[in-house]
Amino acid sequence: MALPAEQDLLQSLPELTSVPEARFWVAYSGGLDSQVLLDIARRCIPPRQLRAVHINHGLQAEADSWEQHCRDYCQLFGISFTNKKILVVPSQESLESAARRARYQVFESLLDEADYLLLAHHQDDQAETVLYHLMRGSGLRGLSGIPAQRTLAQGQLIRPLLPFSKPELREYAEGHQLSWMEDHSNRNTDFDRNFLRQQVLPLLKQRWPEAVQSIQRSAGLAQEAEHLLAVLAQIDATGVIDTDKNSIALAGLKNMEASRQRNLLRYWFGQLHARYAIPVPGFNELSRLVNELIPAAEDALPLVSWSREGVEVQARRFQDRLYVLKNFSGDCQLQALPINPGDKIDLPANLGKLNLRESEHGIAISENDCLEIRFASEQKSVRPQGRRSRSFKKIYQDYKVPPWMRDRMPLLFRNGKLVAVADLFVVDGEDDERAENHVILCWERAG
Structure with missing residues (x-):
């Protein structure tokens, strides 16, 4: 009987024994798939390393019942349980996409370095994903389907059940007398994935019994081709x-x-x-x-x-x-942001972050100086260190600053005097080596 045995899961997590401090988070909805995954995980992962996280979207009347089912199972087997209630607010996206985005934001917030998130996607999910992207006219990346492993935040996302079909998971669940919750919304074929799951895939399997396995194989070939294109892009880059x-x-x-x-x-x-x-x-x-x-x-x-x-x-x-x-959000011209050595502040208008890093050389400062970030100066010209004075327009042209950025450059003022222009240059005379303290501006652009 081909079942996702405990040893298969262990082999998909080679770091399990080498990183004893790693935590394994199982995304646990309470449905058949995640119930099987958590049951396998509890049999082969030490309890101190195993965590279950349940996301309560609050979109269905049964949401609280699902949460309680998950809580009860974890309590029965001594599994650390985390429940997160989220508010799904679709904007320019579908309800499905908004819910997925909200879930992954929670997952990312939980993962520390060396942590793993285990998801219960299986072969049938892979087939649905490939067909869905095919209908959208996607390229190789979409036709590659769901990756078995990828980086997520500081940790790794792993799908250990991807080689197994839905019937195999059901056979495991029934063989181990597991109980699970049925999501009745999966019957609503107004949702694209439900339509593929309920109507398209059964028809394909009726004609081609190995359809799911064949689609999985094609996805693997697409992943290979996608990898080769990425290698080519790295060369061209x-x-x-x-x-x-x-x-x-x-x-x-x-x-x-x-x-x-x-x-x-x-x-x-x-x-x-x-x-x-x-x-x-x-x-x-x-x-x-x-x-x-x-x-x-x-x-x-x-x-x-x-x-x-x-x-x-x-x-x-x-x-x-x-x-x-x-796109820049709002006007930053009139803003003045206080900053101190060692601070890392958020800049307005999608401009990123700014860090005032202490250094052996750079902008001279003293203990009582008032430091501010502004985006406009009353000066018409400025003199970079070791160069002659020129207008801001000419200076920005020399430094190849794009026109749309020139009135959004963060300027550092010390006691009301301009001393540095972003991370481009220090104003001439403001780098006194005799001073005890110096700082440099480090700008992390937001893109």
């Missing part, structure tokens, strides 16, 4: 992508054929999404980048914008580079 400035050299892109341009851009946007939560553009936006923005004349000011999950993004070009940034 050399000398083209500037991760510090969130920009990409158009000259390098122009030398590539369109398909290679799109591949590199997808890779780059994946990096930006992981680092700054910048949403990845869809097919239409990516096509506009390749067909309109990249080949535009040097003096043109093309703009491509898109929005996902309430985050608005724009792509611009400046001095033969492509920049991507979140």
Whole structure:
């Protein structure tokens, strides 16, 4: 009988014995799949390392009953139980997407370094995911389906049941006399995944009994191809992508054929999404980048914008580079933010974070100085250290600051006097080496 035995789970978690302080969080809804996963986990993971987390969405009348079922099971077997009630508020997304996003925010908040989150996705879930992305016209990433393991926040997300089918999980549950809750909302075929689960997959299995396994195999091949494209993108990225400035050299892109341009851009946007939560553009936006923005004349000011999950993004070009940034929210010109050495503050208008780091060299300060971050100066000109005085406009041109950023640069004032312009330069004469204390500005841009 092919069942997800305890040894199979152990083999999928090689760090279990080598990292004794690791915690294993099982996402426990109380349904059949997660009930099987938690039952297996409690048999092979030491109790001190095992945790169950239940997410109560509050979307159904039975939500509290589900929560109580999960709480009772964990109490019966001495499993540490965490319950999280969340409020699902869909904006420009479906209820399904909003609920998923809210769940993962909870998961990310729980995971520390060396922690694992175990999810109960199985072969049938994989088939649904691939079919769903196929109907949306997705590329290889979507057709790769659900990964067996990936990084999540500080920890790792693992799906140990992915090699097993739904009937195998049911057979295990019945063989071990488990009880579980039935989610009646799964019968509502108004939801895309339910439609695939209730109507499409049974029909495919009737015609092709190994349909789920075949789709799983195709997803694995797509994952291989996706990996090879990522390797190619890493090669193409050399000398083209500037991760510090969130920009990409158009000259390098122009030398590539369109398909290679799109591949590199997808890779780059994946990096930006992981680092700054910048949403990845869809097919239409990516096509506009390749067909309109990249080949535009040097003096043109093309703009491509898109929005996902309430985050608005724009792509611009400046001095033969492509920049991507979140839309600025609000005006920061009149703001003055107090800051002290060692502080890390949030800047307004989606500008990121600023850290005033103590250093052996840099901006000279004394104990009683009043330090502020502003975004406007009454001065018309400024003199960088070791250079002549020039207007702000000329200085920003010299430092290749894009036009849309020039009135949003964080300026450091000491006792009302400008002493540094962002992380670009220290004003001439403000780096007195005789001073006992010095600081430098470190700006973490938000993308």
